[in-house]
Every structure is written in structure tokens, then in C-alpha cells.
Amino acid sequence: MTVNIRIPRTVWDLPREDYFVGGHNLCAGCTAGTIVRNLLKVAGPNTIVVNATGCLEVSTSLFPFTSWKVPWIHIAFENAAAVASGVEAAIKVLKEKGKIDPNKKINIIAIGGDGGTFDIGLQALSGMLERGHNVLYVVYDNEAYMNTGIQRSGATPYKAWTTTTPVGTIMRGEWRDKKDIIGIALAHKVPYIATANPAFLLDMDKKFAKALQIDGPSLIHVLMACTTGWRFDPKLGIKISKLAVETAVWVNLEYNYGKLEVTTPVPKRKHVREYLKLQGRYSHLTEEEINDIQERINRKVEEINRAVGKEVIGPLA
């Protein structure tokens, strides 16, 4: 049975059937559930998932239960991309040898958190991207090591509190900028790279579909608002994700064979304060620090507009 991935045009193009089902142990309001449900609605049943160690992995696989209705593999923290490379190579050769129907399209998706991707899994990811395996790598980025209790990762943003970048009398949260994982992926010249955000469901789902259509490696970096680590009311996960885009803290974009497009233009930006004030991890910020963050966003917006060649992200409202 050949199932070709179709790009959804409306939310009604997504199937009712879930391949990531309820009953898992993710925190109430964890948007990883939203992201993965949508990912598998797009990918469908002919999919193999390789999951790096992390919240998603431990919360969905407590023996004898599994939340996954597609084959799901967890090996370790740092090697999801390497394991997925092996799965892909096996499928390829078994098709060549006639052990697997050569016409059967099998999606291979690796999923890792920011720790498993930006930090400990970066080498394996680089190898997978560089070798050109036909794998979609989805990084769900909750901006810290949430599974072990909110420790700072290479994806933790400037000024954010974590348990290892605490707010003290001298230090005031993380003092370095988030690592540019998209820039790293771009350097590997892979066909499809995108950022996405579950608040913008259709945009995210379209990107999942595009990546799965492409023959070759792809990376989608998804913002995953974390109620526990970011310190917000569980009902606000989607709202905060939306604010991330509206304030340009997060930009939904894609690189299709290197060509940049901002897929969620923001004509008028909200002040970053709107995003920060809902999250306990930023509750220590002074007005001056908030303005510092705003300045950094302003500079990033300028860079993006310059790269696109037109004003896709507008000025502060």
C-alpha cells in the first residue's frame, strides 16, 4: 500500500485517526502532545519513529503501555539521528533485496528534545544530515532539560531562569543566547529546514508534510511551551506559543533548498513583555532587562527582514 503524504490545506484535511494516543504521562497541558499528535496525523501509519531520551520518551512508553500506534524506537539520549540513519539504511537495502515492498513509502522520523538535539545529540544529527539519510528530524524545543528538572541547555534563551542558571545575588538567569540550530542545519545544505509552532497548527502540519515528501534529510525545529519548566498555567501553552510568534521571539520560517520564507508574517509586533509576563521563568526581570531583550529581538527582526528582502516582521505596535 502506497501512502503518499499530502500537504493539508485546511485542518479538515487531517485525519481523525490518531497514531499518538491519549493516556500518556506528559504533564497536563504539555504541548509536546499536540505537536506529536499532529506530526503523526500528517505522517500516517507507515511511519517509524525514533525517539531520543527525554520527556516525550519516558512519558509515553512505560511498559507494558505505549502511546504510539506506529513502530517506535528509543535507544538513548544522544543517538536518535544515528539510530534513524540505521533504520533508513535497513529499509532501503531490504527494499532492494525484496524483503520489503519497494513501493511502500515508509516515513522515518527522529524526534528529540532540545537537549537531545542541540547538545548531546548534535554530533549524531550532523552525521545524519551530512550523509543525506531520508529522515525527518523533529526537535521539540522546550528550552531546557525538562525531564531531569529544568536544567539549562544550549537552547535556553537569554535571561531565562533554570535550576542550573538560577537567579541569585550576582547571576540573573541564563546569560548567553540560544544556540542557532537552524544555522547549523543550514550549513549541512539539507533540502528542507523549518521552524514551527503548535499554535499555528496548519503551518506546522504543512511543514511536516513537506519534509516527509522530500527525498533526503530535513529538520523541523518546533517551539514547545513547557508548563512545568516555564512556570505557567497549563491552559496557556498554546497562547504563549502564539505570543512567541506575535512578539517575534519565535519566527515561523522555512528554507526550501536554501530559499528562505517566513511562513507566518507579523505585520505589527507585540512587545516582548506580553510573552515574558506570563512565564515564571522570567519573573525576575527588571524593566531594563526586558528592554534589553526587546532590543535583541529588534536586531533579529532586522536581520530576518534583510534576509527575506522585505518587511515580513513589522515594527512594534
Add this chain to the structure above:
Amino acid sequence: MKSRESLPSWYELPIGGISRPNITPESKAGWRFEKPVIDNEKCIRCRLCFLYCPDAAIVESDEKYTTKTGKTYNVSYKINYYFCKGCGICAEECPVKAITMVPEV
């Protein structure tokens, strides 16, 4: 909760801790402080709650529904309270406020 002694012996378990998706996990109802209630009169069938729900706890069906004002919908939504953790994303994101969170106790 089963006692440890009543669980399968080593030779009855699949090798390597491999599991199959046909076992229903424990209910998450105990996680809730509030539960969502859908007002099918107000609901405009935008599908957002169904797609946003992290727990796949909103059930979409082909059940027809006709509102008091005479509008007929071909789909209906209800909550699977076995899996719902009461996070409130559905109520928060509903564009027409058709979902309300009702305290459990």
C-alpha cells in the same frame, strides 16, 4: 493496582521490554482539578480543540447535531474523561468559548 507477585514471570514477558499498543493505560482522570464541558449549541466545529488537545481526549464523531437555531452539523465533539487531564487548553483556545472548565469537586 496489582501486587508485584501477580505480574507475569520472566518467561511470560516479551523479550527486551518490547510492548504493543493494545493495552489501555491507566485513566488520567485523577490528574484533574477541573473538567472541560462542551456546549454543542455554541460549538462552531472549527476542530481546533480536537487538534490542540495534547491528550487526544476530545473525541470527534460523525454524529449529526442540530442546534436550537436550526443549524445542522455533521460532526460532534465530546470529551474522553478517561484521558483528559483537565489542562484547559481546549477551553482557553476555543474561539467561541463553547468549552467551560467545571471544578471536579
Add this chain to the structure above:
Amino acid sequence: MTQVYKSKSLATLSSNKAVAKAVGQLDVDVIAAYPITPQTTIVEELAQMVANGEVKAQYIHVESEHSALSAVVGASIAGARTFTATSSQGLELMHEILHITSGLRLPVVMAVPTRALSAPISIWNDHSDIMNARDTGWIIYFVSSAQEAYDTVIQAYRLAEDREVLLPTIVSYDGFLMSHTYEPVVIESSEDVIEFSPKTWKGYIEEGAVAIGTLASPDYYYEFKYQQVEAMKNALRKAEIIDRDFYKKFGRKNGLVETYRTEDSEIDLLVTGSIWSSLKLAIDKARSNGLRIGGLRLRLYRPLPIDEIEKILAGKEVLVVIDKAISYGLRVAGPLANEIYTNLQSPVKIKSVVAGIGQRTITNEDLYKVILHVYKNKDSPGFTKHTLFYGVRGVELDS
């Protein structure tokens, strides 16, 4: 270019090349490897076979040994027959995944030409690397000739893929001393090889949606680990059967424990790997001088064929265990000596000797000196209390 072995033939091969030859004949599907001395010539050879179309496999040029094993683990889950190889630091880097491979019961086969561990860095042979892998749940063969390396790779796939076993398997041998030295090797026809070790592994995915690598709570974890204990018992039984079948088909019997002149011996020496041939010469010399010396060579290290060793040692006086690795901080510092001590139910006195560290040469004359030393001192009190570090400067043999 394609080399299909239609009939039995003779070749001059190093153990590395013999391993590559066997892997090439076993219709391996996925090979993932990262270069490290002294392993590299195996995967170079295999890369050439793939380039020639001789071997129809996906060859993954991974960026580390950790990824090499991770990739073959993924491929094995998907149903591929897999191969990787490494040595020394590479095996250490794989260590985390070694446990996962056996825990997931994947029949991955790996060659390990053994090498010393850093620091200081040494590319030369000893058994420090393989000894660190002994509790990872892998079957470990320790072969002592290129022919045996070839034969054992063929056997290893059949053993690893046996439904009652399903354990990853290492075929190890001495780096450089074997990996890079050439010997005549009988190559069997490819048809016979694949007939002896047909592909039976289908992977886990074929059976439908499954979750592989789940989280096991204290209610379950222990049972899964115990399954591995039982699988190892099966592996020991099956390894014997496979070796017997191999003999029937190909006429070469390797055994799990090989003996030399043990029929009437009083003192025996237990070794692994390439030192075996030197030991036999030393034994002959000792015998010609009237000493009743015998030798044992362990071919299967995990599972340990301890019953067989016990039988051989019935009524013997002293067993000398020669280790090429050190377990630091122990009075008896040889890892294998420790295992024999704890597992052997026998009154035989056990003397631990460490030698050949970082490929410090051990000749038959050295082994003869060890024999004489043991013969002279065996009855002195406290003789077996400590390991003898043979050949290190500053430690006198008779001190």
C-alpha cells in the same frame, strides 16, 4: 571483480581480512563503522566489497563508534543483518550502546581486534578493551587464529540469531598480533556459508506496531534482565551445538575450550588469543624437561564454559591464568583469573599472571620462565595470594 566463492579455496589472510571475508559471504545488509586501529582494515575491505557489488549492503559512514553501534542497532530492529567492528577507545565509546543492544536482544555481530586503552595512548594489543565489555550482556568469542576468526564469524551469526538466544555477539582476537599478521585460511563456498548461517532474523518492526526501548519500572525491569541470564545459558548450549554442526559441515572443530597435553598434567595454564601457540611451545619444552604441564585456551569467554573447564581441571594441582588486562586495586588483578577463582568449584590452586600489557612481548621462552617459576614456588605459602606482573621492569620474577 565480483568474488563469489563457488567452492572451497585457500587464501592468505590476516584475521581482519578473514573476518571481512566471512561477513562478505553472510549477505550482511547494513554495515556501519568508524575507523580505529587496528580494526580499520576490516571495514576498508568491506567497503571495497560493497564498492565492487560483491556485498549488497548499505554502508553507513558514521561519525563515531557510538553512532556506528547506534546505527546497526536501528538497522537490526528494522530487520537487517548487521555488522560493525571496533577496538579500544572505540569500544569504550560504544559502551553505553553495548548494554542497550543486548537489552533489546538484537543479534548484532561485531569484530573486536583487541587493543590497550589510553592513557597513555597505545595502539598496541592487550585485553583491556574487551575485558571492559564483559558485563555488557554480549556473547564474546576470543579466537586465536585467522582461520578461527573466519569460522567464528560464520558461527556467530547463527548463534546470535537463534530464537532461543538473540544476543549480540563479539568476535575478538589480538590486535596486530592477529589483525595484521597473515596466515593460510580455508575459505568455504559462499553457498555453504549462507546455508550454515541462514538469515533468520526479521527484526521487530515486521511484527506490527511495537514500542522498542520502553521504560521499565521496578515491577518489570528485573524480569527483563533475568531473561538475558537465561539467554546466556541457551547461548552456551547452542554454541556447542553450532560448533559441532560446523565440524560436520566443514571439518574444522574449534571447541569452546581447547586443551593441550592436559591428560596427565599437574600444572595448567589458561590463556586466550594468540599467546596459545607460544604456550604450546613452552609446554613442549617443559614436558621435555620432565614437567607435567598442560594448557587450556578459552575460545568462548561469554558465556563462560566453566563446567567444561571444571571437568578438564579435575584432580589438577595448579592453574595459572594469564591475563592481558589489569583490574586495578585487587590483590588478584587479572580479570579472567578473578572469574575463574569465583566460578570454579574445584580445589585447584589458582595463580594469576598479568603479561603482555600494551603488547609487551611474551615469547615461548617467557612462558617457559613463568612455568618454571610456578613449578618452583607453587608450594610456598601465600604463592597464589597475589598476581604476578610478569615482564614489568622493577618487578623481579622470584621476589
